Amino acid sequence: MRRRAxxxxxxxxxxxxxxxxxxxxALRHALEEMGGEDDPYGDPLDEEGVAFARRLLFGYKAHQEEVDRVLKETVEGWDFGQMSKTDLTVLRLAAYEMLHEPTPFAPLIEVAVKIAKRYGGEHSGAFVNGVLGRLFRRIQxxxxKAAPKED
Structure with a gap:
């Protein structure tokens, strides 16, 4: 459910x-598209999943300046203008979640890499994994600073 969210x-x-x-x-439109005929992973999202997606979206927007600053300091050799916009979007949401949500790091990073592979280019998964791994090390x-994580 959280992967779909x-x-x-x-x-x-x-x-x-x-x-x-x-x-x-954008949220309303994306929700309509998910689970439609063009979506091969047509599992519908329940209210809890939609609420989690909303929390990530609006959480990122509330902390956009901080999350983008941390990402810029973490990414090596790239600026936002050079990055795939899909990769950047995945990174922004994952970085927000790493910094502000109680989600444990390992599953969060794993899912972000899967989403990057699904929606991004050939090297998106490796790129996202590298950046989030670097951010994880910076937090460690x-x-x-990051929010306390669930066990």
Whole structure:
């Protein structure tokens, strides 16, 4: 359920940032698309899943400046203009979740990599994994503060 919720959030944030679509409208549209005929992973999301996606989206928007700053400091050799917009969207949501949600790091990173592979290019999974791994190390070393994690 959380993987699908993260996909929903990614699709909505992508439409919002790349298409200039209002965030609520982007969420509504992405939710309509998910589970439709064009979606081979047609599992519907329940209310809890939609609420989690909404929390990620609006949480990122509330902390956008901080999350983007941390990502810029973490990514080596790339700036946001050079990155795939899909990869950047996945990274923004995963970084928000790493910094502000109680989700344990390992499953969060694993799902972000899967989403990047599904929606991104040939090297998206490895790229996202590398950036989030670097962010994880920065958190472990105390360079970046993160919310306490669930066991």
């Amino acid at each position: 993260r996909e929903l959030a990614m699709r909505a944030l992508f439409a919002h940032t790349q298409g200039g679509v209002d965030l609520e409208e 070393e105390g360079e970046v």
